[in-house]
Amino acid sequence: MFRQPFVPARNSRHRVAALALYRALIKTGKKVPLPKDLQHPGPTHPIAHIVRKRFVKHKPLTSLRLVYNSMASGYKFLTLLTRGQTTGNPEHAQITQYLRQRNEESALSRSRAPPPSTRRHNPPLLTKISPPDAPPEYEPTVRPLPKTAFIGERKVPSVANTSGGQVFLRIKKPQPRVLSRAVSRRSDLFRKDLDALSDIVEENLGSADEEDRWESLMNKQLAAEGFQDKVPRDGTLESYRWSEQLSKSWVESQLDRRWSDWVARGKAVSELVEQERALAKKEARISRPFPDDPKATKAARETLDKILEEARQKEAARQEEAQTKKAFEDPFMAPLWVERVRGLEKRQTSQGQYRKGEKRPAEDFATKFPLDAFAALKATRR
Template identity: 35%
Template sequence: MPSFLIPARSSRHRTACFALYRSLLRQALRVPLPDDCTTTSPLGPANPIQTLIRNAFRRNKLDTSPRLVVSALKNGYRFLTLLSRAADASTPERASVLTFLRENQARVVAVKARREAENAARISTAPIEGRTPLITRISAAGEPPVYAPTGPPRPLSSFRSGVRKPPTLNATAGVPFLTLKKPQPRFLERVVRQRSRRRTERILKIMEMVVEGMGEAEAEDRWERMVGKMLAEKRRAEGGEGLRTKGVVVDQGSYKQSLQEAVSYSIDVTERERNDLVARGRAMWQIVLAEQEMALQEERERLAREGREGEEPQLRVWKRPVYARNRKGRKQERGGSPEQSQGPGVMKQT
């Protein structure tokens, strides 16, 4: 078989393959199978031999290597002989076919169970039932987006340490998000990464259309004008016969105009997304301020219980403390003992 020949485009090859395919399917129906391989099988009531044949032909239909094509055809004729002998229930070929079918059935069931377990353990970004979102849109449809916190600050019992740590407002590529705990949840990281990537790709595409696409569109428009001018001269030479009489329709648009519309639409989408992200960031900042105010109030109550009303309350932050290289530096920098400097990081309210 020549190396430049594509088997799928050869009529003789297709005829031989279809003949082998039909022969295998017909012979598969003549092999007697027990109920555990057909009607009561966990894979369904279909004939498992025909399913394997169809899958094998679909898997090999794109092969163009002569070595692979010849090997597949030889295996097909060999299995046709095997199925012909397996039609007799007393032959060892039928026993080998049943053994293979049961082993393959167990393997497929195990693979499906493993995939279901992996899908169940996979972190999903879908909304969780019973959970309320942090912010809710309060503006009507068609109005500029406005968001507000859904509920009051979290109760103190939701913090395992028993000390409230206000969240931190962060942003990546203009996408705001709250850091509520460390380490950052994987699903939050994935959502922020995907939204940032889509936003960045859209902006880069706009720049590409403006910088490179406009020049190419203008060149295409010049070419269209040249062709139109040549057609007009040919029409005048033929006696003024219109183009519409020949079934030709002249498009009044231009490549540059179409590209400008695409750029305008992309910029509009990006601007609407930016306004939405800004509104979300403002609502998240309200959550941060409310959490900080609640944390200061709880800190004042704790100091009052301990008889330290004169001390200034401090906020706990979601940031691991960075210690100095030696105890003397920590003592001079923090103005306290080395033992006190090893406590959780704090941030004074400004």
């Protein structure tokens, strides 16, 4: 049997010793008096911050030599911090000198950092044009671009979709990471809703029925023994199954909303590709300028910048208007959800009445299955 390598982070004795040293360094370092120019504006002590960073850096070490050197250095610094609690000592001067030098190096590195990028983000590919309470509808923001906004041949984008049914547009290769992250995030949200719905249908509804049966048995036993429940009941709407039905309906509404949004986006993307393909077919007969022509390149760049700037201004105005009109809206008080809950309440109440022994109303088979239509269908088959 081979001897397993020693991993310090998995050894209980080493972990106890390392945590004890860490707590001692943090506690002792906070007691070192520092001048005002070395104190952080936040609640974290500078020495405690350095100790925490060093321990995080040395945590994955597996070499016995490096682990021994780290622990030995920790005990030496514990002695240094203990002696540095008294102002005027060489240890205190050494600590303040190191912190001051560290702050100067940090300020120098921040001054040499590159300035923030001035590149502005492009406007979104699609813009929602439907009212808030209407079915979603989208239209392209700036595409298809006119021929004067680019040099060379028009490249028609392609429509792609995930295994879950999400449609998106591939404009260039390789696919940008931003697009991949956005597609993955939306797919994950849709998958989480599906998993939640599956858990409710397969597990929670059955458990809720068992809980309701148990409550019914307990209430019958209390009534048989002469006790009366003092808690007011709300009929069938007090059951556990009703709460799970509400959860199921809410998840289904979220899935319907997300799916309708995907369908609207897919429709807009398909129309955009058809427009791009028609323009590419039309522009194939027109002579285009050479890509090396500097004047044509400059004119195309100016035209594209103008189109993008107008789209950015419209998007900024739309966002500002949405923020001014935006107020807190309770999603559980939305008209569609309230109407859906009322329908569920009627259905649940009627099912509860039938369980108590009331007879269901007789079905009107004459209206459900018209005899005239049945006779006409029978006559045609003859």
